[in-house]
Amino acid sequence: MRILILNGNPKADYVEFDSYIEDLKQSLEYKSHKVKNIMLRNLQLHDCIGCYTCWLKTPGVCCFNDGIEDILKEYLAADVVILSSPIIMYYVSALLKRVNDRLLPLGHPFLVLRDHRMSHVQRYNRYPKTTLLLDNQKEFDRESFQLIELVYKKSVRGLAKIWSTKQNVEEITDEVVNI
Amino acid sequence: MKLSIFNGSPKLGINNTGILLESFITGFQETPDNEVEMIRMNNEQSYKDAAIRFEAAEAVLIAFPLYSYAMPAGVKTFLEQLEPLLGKCTGKKVGFLVQFGFVEAIHARGLEKYLEHLTKALDCDYEGIIIKGGCDGISRNKKGAKKILMGAYEIGKTYGIEKVFNKEQLDKYSAPEIQKKQNPFVMKILFRLINKLYWEKSFKKNGVTYESSFARPYEN
Numbered sequence: 001m002r003i004l005i006l007n008g009n010p011k012a013d014y015v016e017f018d019s020y021i022e023d024l025k026q027s028l029e030y031k032s033h034k035v036k037n038i039m040l041r042n043l044q045l046h047d048c049i050g051c052y053t054c055w056l057k058t059p060g061v062c063c064f065n066d067g068i069e070d071i072l073k074e075y076l077a078a079d080v081v082i083l084s085s086p087i088i089m090y091y092v093s094a095l096l097k098r099v100n101d102r103l104l105p106l107g108h109p110f111l112v113l114r115d116h117r118m119s120h121v122q123r124y125n126r127y128p129k130t131t132l133l134l135d136n137q138k139e140f141d142r143e144s145f146q147l148i149e150l151v152y153k154k155s156v157r158g159l160a161k162i163w164s165t166k167q168n169v170e171e172i173t174d175e176v177v178n179i
Numbered sequence: 180m181k182l183s184i185f186n187g188s189p190k191l192g193i194n195n196t197g198i199l200l201e202s203f204i205t206g207f208q209e210t211p212d213n214e215v216e217m218i219r220m221n222n223e224q225s226y227k228d229a230a231i232r233f234e235a236a237e238a239v240l241i242a243f244p245l246y247s248y249a250m251p252a253g254v255k256t257f258l259e260q261l262e263p264l265l266g267k268c269t270g271k272k273v274g275f276l277v278q279f280g281f282v283e284a285i286h287a288r289g290l291e292k293y294l295e296h297l298t299k300a301l302d303c304d305y306e307g308i309i310i311k312g313g314c315d316g317i318s319r320n321k322k323g324a325k326k327i328l329m330g331a332y333e334i335g336k337t338y339g340i341e342k343v344f345n346k347e348q349l350d351k352y353s354a355p356e357i358q359k360k361q362n363p364f365v366m367k368i369l370f371r372l373i374n375k376l377y378w379e380k381s382f383k384k385n386g387v388t389y390e391s392s393f394a395r396p397y398e399n
Contacts, residue, residue, distance in 0.1 A: 047252045049189045049221075050244065057385045059394040073397045089258045090297055091249075098252035108393060109378045111370040116357040118281040118370075124395055147296055151289035154248045 003028055003176065004078035004128070005037045006071070008085035008096025012041070017086055017135055020165050024082075024133075027169040028176065036074055040095050043067045047098055054105035060123055061105060068102050075103070076124060080160075080176055084133035090144040092134070107156065119156055127157050129179050133172070135165035180342055181214040182207065183236035185229055187243035187254035189221050193318045196242050199278055199311065202328040203240075206335025213339045220257055230260035238272040238342075239303075244314075245279035249290050258297065266302050273298045274306030274344060280315030284353035287312075307344040309334060310353040316377070 005025060009017045021037060028035045046064045053063035062068050075081055083100070085092040092100075110121040132152060134145060145162065152159040160179040163172050184204070188194035204215050216236070220229045233239060243254045250258070275294050277287050287310045298305040311331070317324035330352045337345050358366055382392050 047189050048246065049191060050194075050246070050251075051190070052381075055392075056381050056387065059387060059392045060396045061394075069397070076397050077399055089255075089262055090300065091255065091258070091293060094252050094255035094259055097247075097249065097255045100247045100249075101252050103247070109381075110374045113358065113363060113366045113370060116359050117283045117285055118358075123393065124398060143296065147289070147293045150292060151249050154286060154289050 001079040001177065002034045002077055003036070003080045003082065004074050005035065005082045005084060005133075006096065006099055007037060007039045007041075008083065008093045008099070010041050010088075010093050010095040011086070014086060017084075017165065020135070020169070021084060021133075024169040024172060027173045031173055033176070036078075038071060038074065040099060045098055045102065048101035048104060052109075055107075055109045059108075062102065064102075071099065072103070072105060075106070075128065076126075078128040080131060080179065081128045082131050082133050082163075085135075087134055087136045087141055087144045087148075090141070091148060092132070114156075122156070129160040130155070130157055131161040131163065131179065132159060133163045133165065180210075180212070180238060180339070181216065181236075182238045182240060183216045183218060183232060185218045185220055185233070185239065185241045185257070187220045187241065187251060187257065189244075189246075189251045189253050191221065194244075195278055195314045195317050196244055196276070198318045198321065198324075199276065199314065199328070199331045200242055202331035203276070203309075203335035203338075206332040206337075207339040209336050210339040220253060222253075223256070226253060226257040226260055229257050230264075233261060234264060234268075236271065238274075238306075240274050240276060240306075242276035242278075245277050245287055245290065248286060249293070261301065265300055268301045268303045271301070271303045272306050273301070273303040275308040276311075277308060278311045278314040280312070282313040283355055283357050284310045284312060285357050307346065307349060309344070309349055312353075 005021060007021050025035045025037050045066055051063055054061055083096055085096040106123055108121040108123045111118050112121055149162050184200060186196055186200060188196040207213055218229050218232050220226055243250055291308050294308060295305050317327060334348055334352060337348055379389060
């Protein structure tokens with residue numbers, strides 16, 4: 001499988017998180033998965049400014065040419081995307097959220113009724129499964145996990161799985177194939 | 180009463196959040212001596228400045244559009260600036276206003292739980308949340324949004340007088356929760372109309388055809 005890891009750790013001095021991601025990558029590669037790890041803090045990505053250019057002017061293409069194009073391509077090429085982030089203020093990092101917001105070009109503005117509520121038409125035929133990998137530097141923060149899960153489950157492409165960095169990388173590697 | 184209002188719309192110019200706030204503020208200031216401090220957040224420096232204003236404020240309203248079912252990344256940047264204040268904001272009143280395009284309130288319910296949790300972790304008093312869907316394009320068509328804006332005015336007025344949100348009023352404003360009562364067939368036709376009259380018109384203005392609007396530039 002093709003797996004894309006988006007590392008949303010904003011702090012270079014939080015090395016444990018980055019080395020966990022590196023271990024996970026190796027563990028996945030050991031099982032013959034093709035893994036791409038993108039360190040988001042090394043990119044200078046803009047926040048989405050809600051201009052709708054990617055819907056109305058250049059369909060599918062963002063107005064900012066700041067490296068988002070490569071992320072979108074990798075995203076669409078993957079079977080599983082692992083959105084990873086330390087928990088900061090009880091939520092995923094602003095760095096990771098920035099990429100979430102910048103996925104808007106993957107959708108289309110047309111409305112459809114889904115599960116008794118409005119939703120958007122999807123631009124592409126195929127999307128990867130979305131998963132989350134979260135960490136808390138202090139003790140395991142169950143409440144934040146549940147809150148984050150609740151929000152992500154609402155999204156149009158859903159949430160296939162949520163993991164904690166308290167788990168062994170081998171455990172996650174085993175579970176990836178079954179989601 | 181002095182209310183510090185944080186507008187976290189990432190847009191550079193006119194924004195739907197700001198339009199809703201205008202009506203809310205007009206209502207709020209119907210009560211003499213009610214005062215408003217506006218804080219605009221839409222770039223890195225403004226998030227840092229906003230955190231200082233937040234610390235000094237007595238009563239706060241944080242307003243923003245819903246981006247992928249949560250706060251926009253910029254608003255999260257602002258919230259991260261508040262980390263040193265965790266548990267230290269005793270007595271500060273904090274409320275929220277979240278607006279978005281989809282009509283149903285349910286889209287913001289996950290976020291609502293998070294915001295309440297966060298507010299309590301700061302040891303602020305959680306005032307509640309104004310959730311309003313169906314707000315796409317209200318900055319371009321204020322006349323068509325008369326009902327939405329009037330509702331924001333009424334909520335602002337009540338808050339200005341009573342100094343707390345009226346839960347019943349907020350629930351009424353947020354409705355519908357979902358479209359369960361509506362006939363799915365009727366909804367389908369309605370959506371087709373919106374797609375045609377609202378979105379296709381916007382494509383046309385930008386020289387985009389119906390077919391090219393479905394472009395897949397990164398298809399494998």
